[in-house]
Amino acid sequence: MRYYIPTEVFFEKDCVRNHGAELARYGKKCLIVTGRNSSRRNGALQDVADTLKQAGILYEIFDQIEENPSIETVMEARKTGLLAQAEFVVGIGGGSPLDAAKAIALMIANPDADESVLYRKTELSALPVVAVPTTAGTGSEATPYSILTIHKEQTKRSIAHKIFPALALADAKYLAFAPRNVIVNTAIDTLAHLIESNLNTNADAYNRIFSEQGMIRWAKTKDALMSGELTETDYENLMIASTIGGMAISHTSTSLPHGLSYMLTYHFGTPHGKAVGVFLPGYLRFCAGKDMAAAGNVLALLGFSDLNAFEEWIFKLLGEVTIPADMWEQNVELILRNPAKLANVPYPVGRDEISAMYRTQN
Ligand code: NAP
Numbered sequence: 003m004r005y006y007i008p009t010e011v012f013f014e015k016d017c018v019r020n021h022g023a024e025l026a027r028y029g030k031k032c033l034i035v036t037g038r039n040s041s042r043r044n045g046a047l048q049d050v051a052d053t054l055k056q057a058g059i060l061y062e063i064f065d066q067i068e069e070n071p072s073i074e075t076v077m078e079a080r081k082t083g084l085l086a087q088a089e090f091v092v093g094i095g096g097g098s099p100l101d102a103a104k105a106i107a108l109m110i111a112n113p114d115a116d117e118s119v120l121y122r123k124t125e126l127s128a129l130p131v132v133a134v135p136t137t138a139g140t141g142s143e144a145t146p147y148s149i150l151t152i153h154k155e156q157t158k159r160s161i162a163h164k165i166f167p168a169l170a171l172a173d174a175k176y177l178a179f180a181p182r183n184v185i186v187n188t189a190i191d192t193l194a195h196l197i198e199s200n201l202n203t204n205a206d207a208y209n210r211i212f213s214e215q216g217m218i219r220w221a222k223t224k225d226a227l228m229s230g231e232l233t234e235t236d237y238e239n240l241m242i243a244s245t246i247g248g249m250a251i252s253h254t255s256t257s258l259p260h261g262l263s264y265m266l267t268y269h270f271g272t273p274h275g276k277a278v279g280v281f282l283p284g285y286l287r288f289c290a291g292k293d294m295a296a297a298g299n300v301l302a303l304l305g306f307s308d309l310n311a312f313e314e315w316i317f318k319l320l321g322e323v324t325i326p327a328d329m330w331e332q333n334v335e336l337i338l339r340n341p342a343k344l345a346n347v348p349y350p351v352g353r354d355e356i357s358a359m360y361r362t363q364n
């Protein structure tokens with residue numbers, strides 16, 4: 003067994019403003035990487051800017067990170083980072099800016115390299131990354147993954163480099179500004195990380211600490227997610243579960259629901275959490291067919307009486323997604339050619355079983 007999370011993580015109210023000293027450790031100039039709007043509205047950008055100023059750190063802002071960030075955007079942001087002579091990168095936002103920040107930090111540290119190094123397994127270092135999550139979520143603040151959209155291949159994939167943020171400053175207060183659909187979709191992404199990490203070939207006694215504790219925490223927010231009436235405590239539980247979910251998948255990686263989701267996001271623009279969530283009932287049903295005790299443990303930790311209750315709940319929350327039959331077939335073929343994802347499924351799985359993972363919603 004192996005445990006490895008080299009990120010220093012703080013979780014508290016006003017977290018960014020409380021940790022100027024930690025930020026100052028990474029240099030005198032930095033690049034802030036964020037989305038187009040939300041970090042201005044929820045106060046996270048202001049918190050970071052004020053804290054950097056107070057610590058005497060110069061910064062430049064790149065605020066053009068789109069949802070499901072592309073290689074092209076990463077390369078564009080590198081230009082800004084190089085001009086600013088950035089010594090570290092601060093990512094502010096949901097998983098998209100955080101993932102982009104990691105890839106940008108790699109490209110700035112290797113100014114002569116072209117984009118092909120992103121997907122080449124080479125020993126390259128990246129600038130230190132500081133992550134300020136504003137969704138709960140991807141857990142990207144505590145994972146080494148950076149998932150980018152590859153337009154040439156019409157899909158998304160994690161880059162070949164593992165880049166853990168050096169520092170993560172998590173504060174649930176930003177969640178209060180997020181619209182209901184963002185809260186719901188990102189909470190389901192966390193749920194998927196916890197389930198896919200727990201029912202995973204790489205699951206062990208070390209990383210189950212994360213997936214199981216994360217599920218217990220996440221379960222407390224279930225009713226509020228459905229009603230849409232979330233309290234400060236709910237936001238805190240979601241943020242904690244999200245970071246813990248990141249710690250869980252850092253050790254196990256994700257499994258089939260994530261692997262199957264990328265096509266939905268690329269072709270239909272389905273938000274990441276929803277695209278993953280619609281495959282969770284099928285995945286759980288498949289796992290239950292192989293080992294009822296393991297799947298039953300997951301359902302119990304999440305507070306669902308059985309598989310049908312889970313399925314009903316999640317589709318009520320997310321709504322249905324219709325996938326054209328030929329596209330679904332194509333997607334199943336694609337995943338069958340992805341040995342890394344299949345290797346994470348804890349039981350032998352073939353074409354028929356994967357195909358059946360989506361019929362459950364009809
Ligand atoms: P996101 O794409 O980062 O953001 C979704 C939307 O939410 C954007 O419109 C964003 O606005 C807005 N937003 C973010 N925080 C907000 C807040 N506090 N209040 C109001 N609006 C807010 O969504 P995400 O689900 O967090 O990230 C998805 C990405 O992460 C995908 O690319 C996925 O593949 C990746 N991912 C990474 C990992 C990992 O381990 N690294 C794991 C799972 C998923 P702005 O654009 O204006 O900021």
Ligand code: FE
Nearest residue numbers: 140191260274
């Ligand atoms: Fe995810």
